[in-house]
Amino acid sequence: MNNLEYIEDYFKGTPTPDEKKSFDERIQNDTSFAEEVAFYVSGQQAAADMANDERRERFRQLNFNQRAAQPAKVISLRRAIIYAAACVFLVAVVMSWLFFKPVSTEKLANQYIDSQLTTFSVNMGAHDNMQEGLEQYNAGKLEESLKTFESIYKNDNTKDLAERYAGISALRLQQYDKAISYFEDLSTKSLYSNPGKFYLALTLMKRNQAQDKERAHILLKEVVDQNLEGKDIAEQWLKKM
Amino acid sequence: MINLEPIKAIMQSTSITDTDIIEGLRRKDNRHVEYENALYLKFAYFIEEGRHKYSVNYEDAFSAYSDAVITVINNVVNANFQERSSLKTYLYQIFHNKCVDQVRKNTTKKNEMHHGFVLTDALNTMSDTSKTIVQQLIEKTDFDLLRKRLSQIGENCKQMLLLFADGFSDKEIATMVGFKTAAVAKTSRLRCMEKLRHMYKQ
Known part of the structure; x- marks a missing residue:
């Protein structure tokens, strides 16, 4: 006990040269004292090591608690938020692309032809070449109807309706050049209700060759600006093109 | 926890x-x-x-x-x-x-690494001859046994010895452990050290 206190006072204090000399002499001459000094230092070391080991263990628990308490779910939640945001963004991009992407002009033309140009009303009372042509057209006999309408128009080029149906028949038969020719001619005529430019635009949309879309766009704008027949449809198409 | x-x-x-x-x-x-x-x-x-x-x-x-x-x-x-x-x-x-x-x-192993820290500080105050003698004796120390005895010495003793090794003064230890004075804390702590020595030698 006395020796331990003496040893500690030596290490913790500021020994004078005489005290140092006396301490050294005791170590060198007294094995038992030297062992006590060694034990004191070893004991301090062991205690310091144990204190640090306890810290390490505390930090390990702290680390475990912290990771268990907050981050696992927070991280997964963060990831979920990121994934959700990415999905929303992706959906928004796809939706906006679908919504704003230019619709195929050929598709628009097909939809219109299928819904509006497959049958025409027939005058049940009368039976002339025009009615015959319309009946052929409605029956899907397009080549026959084309010949009938062309025949009527050749005989009387004031028969604008025959020219119109001849153009439509040619369009249905995918004889685009012929259809274009009829509709171009029709569009130049001074009629109360002239669908020439609209059908011309429709034919170009359906043909869908180089420059056709651009030409159709110009024609549809003219239809709208000049308040020609097909204006309502032309406005809708212009928004989608 | x-x-x-x-x-x-x-x-x-x-x-x-x-x-x-x-x-x-x-x-x-x-x-x-x-x-x-x-x-x-x-x-x-x-x-x-x-x-x-x-x-x-x-x-x-x-x-x-x-x-x-x-x-x-x-x-x-x-x-x-x-x-x-x-x-x-x-x-x-x-x-x-x-x-x-x-x-x-x-x-290096943790024990060895930390040994250097405390031992160097303590031994540097001695002459080279004394330092060599003490170092040779320390090398014979069974640190695993010493740590084992330290963990068996009782909670109060262990706490005081660990706090002191951590740099706490006797006055601070007295406050933390509940002794009236630093002197009482020092006497108790040194008794614990003596007890540890006896346990280690057994």
Whole structure:
């Protein structure tokens, strides 16, 4: 006990040269004292090591608690938020692309032809070449109807309706050049209700060759600006093109 | 399980600064553990950084970080930290060195590493001859047995010996353990040391 206190006072204090000399002499001459000094230092070391080991263990628990308490779910939640945001963004991009992407002009033309140009009303009372042509057209006999309408128009080029149906028949038969020719001619005529430019635009949309879309766009704008027949449809198409 | 609330309270109430931590560690009262934990938590993100930067596994990064924090605590308590840099910079430098050690696989065993720290300080006050004699005797010490006896000595004794080895004065130990004076604490502590010696020799 006395020796331990003496040893500690030596290490913790500021020994004078005489005290140092006396301490050294005791170590060198007294094995038992030297062992006590060694034990004191070893004991301090062991205690310091144990204190640090306890810290390490505390930090390990702290680390475990912290990771268990907050981050696992927070991280997964963060990831979920990121994934959700990415999905929303992706959906928004796809939706906006679908919504704003230019619709195929050929598709628009097909939809219109299928819904509006497959049958025409027939005058049940009368039976002339025009009615015959319309009946052929409605029956899907397009080549026959084309010949009938062309025949009527050749005989009387004031028969604008025959020219119109001849153009439509040619369009249905995918004889685009012929259809274009009829509709171009029709569009130049001074009629109360002239669908020439609209059908011309429709034919170009359906043909869908180089420059056709651009030409159709110009024609549809003219239809709208000049308040020609097909204006309502032309406005809708212009928004989608 | 460690109660995180007091540590969170310390860290959140004032957005704890370097000065808070340094003063908390140097105050050496019953709350010093909370400040050690606060220091640990404040820069715990170093572990993940170390993992990626040095390509070590999590356990090695955690171990390097724990050792770095312990070194900083010891240096702060013993006034070896001069406050010329921020705690973050200081800790990161030490953590970096520990990680490099892990990478090089040059880390010595913990006991050996810490032995150097205390033993050098203590033995440097003696003449070379005395130092050699004591060092040779220390080398014969069975540290595993000594630590085992230390863990068996009783909670109060262990606490006093660990606090003293950690740099706490007898006055501070008296306050923490509940003795009236520093002298009483010192007498009790030295009795514990003597008891440890007897247990070790048995």
